Amino acid sequence: MVTIKELPQEEYLLKGHAACAGCGPSIALRLLFKALGKNVILVVPACCTSIIQGPYPYTSIGVPLQNILFESTAAAASGIVAALQQKKLEGVTVVGWAGDGGTVDIGIQALSGAAERETDFIYICYDNEAYGNTGMQRSGATPYGAWTTTTPTGKRERKKNMPFIMAAHRIPYVATACPSYPIDFVNKLKKAKEIRGTKYIHILAPCPTGWRYTTEKTVELGKLAVQTGLWALYEIEYGKFKLNSPSDRLVDKAKRKPVKEYLALQGRFRNLTEEDIAKIQKWVDEDWERYRKLASNYLL
Amino acid sequence: MVAVHKSRKDMPLTPLSSPTLGSMGKTGYWRTFRPEVDYSKCTRCTLCWIYCPDAAIERREDDSPKIDYDYCKGCGICANECPVKAITMHREEE
Numbered sequence: 368m369v370t371i372k373e374l375p376q377e378e379y380l381l382k383g384h385a386a387c388a389g390c391g392p393s394i395a396l397r398l399l400f401k402a403l404g405k406n407v408i409l410v411v412p413a414c415c416t417s418i419i420q421g422p423y424p425y426t427s428i429g430v431p432l433q434n435i436l437f438e439s440t441a442a443a444a445s446g447i448v449a450a451l452q453q454k455k456l457e458g459v460t461v462v463g464w465a466g467d468g469g470t471v472d473i474g475i476q477a478l479s480g481a482a483e484r485e486t487d488f489i490y491i492c493y494d495n496e497a498y499g500n501t502g503m504q505r506s507g508a509t510p511y512g513a514w515t516t517t518t519p520t521g522k523r524e525r526k527k528n529m530p531f532i533m534a535a536h537r538i539p540y541v542a543t544a545c546p547s548y549p550i551d552f553v554n555k556l557k558k559a560k561e562i563r564g565t566k567y568i569h570i571l572a573p574c575p576t577g578w579r580y581t582t583e584k585t586v587e588l589g590k591l592a593v594q595t596g597l598w599a600l601y602e603i604e605y606g607k608f609k610l611n612s613p614s615d616r617l618v619d620k621a622k623r624k625p626v627k628e629y630l631a632l633q634g635r636f637r638n639l640t641e642e643d644i645a646k647i648q649k650w651v652d653e654d655w656e657r658y659r660k661l662a663s664n665y666l667l
Numbered sequence: 668m669v670a671v672h673k674s675r676k677d678m679p680l681t682p683l684s685s686p687t688l689g690s691m692g693k694t695g696y697w698r699t700f701r702p703e704v705d706y707s708k709c710t711r712c713t714l715c716w717i718y719c720p721d722a723a724i725e726r727r728e729d730d731s732p733k734i735d736y737d738y739c740k741g742c743g744i745c746a747n748e749c750p751v752k753a754i755t756m757h758r759e760e761e
């Protein structure tokens with residue numbers, strides 16, 4: 368168990384990159400390098416990160432990175448894994464790093480295929496709950512009620528449960544994370560690095576530009592997402608579900624903050640009615656009933 | 668560490684990009700509010716360092732923050748997260 372002070376000071380996300388001020392995914396990317404070091408190869412599709420990288424011929428990323436088509440992250444990563452094996456190059460971690468649109472929508476078949484082939488890599492979905500790069504269109508990961516440019520009055524459908532979809536592939540490791548809890552995320556990455564096979568980590572990464580809040584609240588909102596129970600921190604290791612701190616203390620509803628505290632800080636939820644909020648609260652409570660059962664020794 | 672090209676001319680003609688400090692220039696120009704650290708309050712917890720999306724906070728020898736104003740975009744996360752309110756935001760002069 369590392370502490371924040373023990374994390375390495377080297378930076379592989381270089382200063383002066385193109386992310387918006389207060390970008391949550393950028394915090395997660397910095398943490399990725401702090402956890403895995405520089406012996407990684409990133410595969411990044413079209414997404415905000417491909418902008419954050421900076422304009423050709425410059426890049427803000429200090430490790431090898433391959434840009435690939437929007438739908439192809441896991442396919443390209445599979446190819447790199449195969450090439451490394453062929454060349455007998457060991458000790459390199461291949462990481463697919465894609466947005467929610469690139470994962471839960473267009474990239475899902477390549478990812479499902481890679482998982483079924485038991486490809487030895489880490490796939491990370493950083494979820495800002497919309498298509499950020501192209502100006503905030505709805506994705507399958509956009510939550511109910513959220514404004515996006517294509518859901519001007521709020522999305523009417525619910526968020527896809529991507530970590531459970533990945534768990535249904537019977538891969539050895541699935542986890543959720545949030546950059547507001549850096550040690551939890553770093554520990555999960557370090558654990559994933561040591562496991563052979565497909566590892567999937569889904570990070571909720573607040574985005575001030577898309578979620579319509581002021582830039583200083585990124586970390587605060589990530590914490591509120593967890594404290595309200597809207598986003599639970601858990602691991603599914605070889606099918607065994609386990610809640611992680613601080614989510615493991617939130618099974619009792621009385622310990623969870625009302626979802627309204629999280630929703631009210633964000634402009635994208637401005638049009639929610641009291642009924643909408645009650646509906647979201649009810650869904651969260653139902654999710655937690657499921658987490659409680661899963662945590663008591665039920666194999667997914 | 669990473670090779671830093673000073674100009675496009677240094678780079679061979681290639682579809683490869685090179686790791687570069689300030690790939691988008693001095694992003695400190697984007698800033699509206701400037702974080703300032705009161706070192707007498709700082710407890711050296713390093714939370715501001717780990718939460719900075721821009722890697723614009725370095726750790727000094729004693730683990731207190733050193734803000735790189737050339738690149739800090741002024742998001743204010745450091746000030747918001749500092750548990751003892753040692754960092755405050757101030758509007759940049761016109």
Ligand SMILES: Cc1ncc(C[n+]2csc(CCOP(=O)(O)OP(=O)(O)O)c2C)c(N)n1
Pocket residue numbers: 413414415416436437438465466467468469470495497498499500501506
């Ligand atoms: C096949 C294809 N369709 C559409 C696009 C345009 N496009 C580029 S990035 C992007 C949105 C990416 O959203 P997401 O994966 O959530 O990442 P984010 O930008 O939010 O980080 C879209 C639609 C594309 N590059 N390729």
Ligand code: SF4
Pocket residue numbers: 385386387388389390391392393415419495499500573574575576577
């Ligand atoms: S749109 Fe959101 S995710 Fe994309 S760079 Fe800006 S803050 Fe980051």
Ligand SMILES: [Mg+2]
Pocket residue numbers: 466467468493494495496497498499
């Ligand atoms: Mg997105």
